[in-house]
Amino acid sequence: MKYLEGIAVAGVFFLSLTIAGCGGGTDVKTETSSYSTTLGQELKDLEDAYKKGIISEKEYNKAKESLIEQRTK
Numbered sequence: 233m234k235y236l237e238g239i240a241v242a243g244v245f246f247l248s249l250t251i252a253g254c255g256g257g258t259d260v261k262t263e264t265s266s267y268s269t270t271l272g273q274e275l276k277d278l279e280d281a282y283k284k285g286i287i288s289e290k291e292y293n294k295a296k297e298s299l300i301e302q303r304t305k
Contacts, residue, residue: 271303 269277275296282292 271299274299 278287278292278295278299281287282289287295
């Protein structure tokens, strides 16, 4: 009789471990953004680069749109 109780306890233990493992497999990813500058400062720096001729108007507009899109998600 003790033998059967031991097997039953072991079976319940094994079953509980198996069921506990069923919840896995889904990865939850969180994104955190950390910026050392403000959007306004980055846009000002970008505009300064454009005015100084460091980047073209096309590059300026593309970078500006990208910055705004990234920061306003």
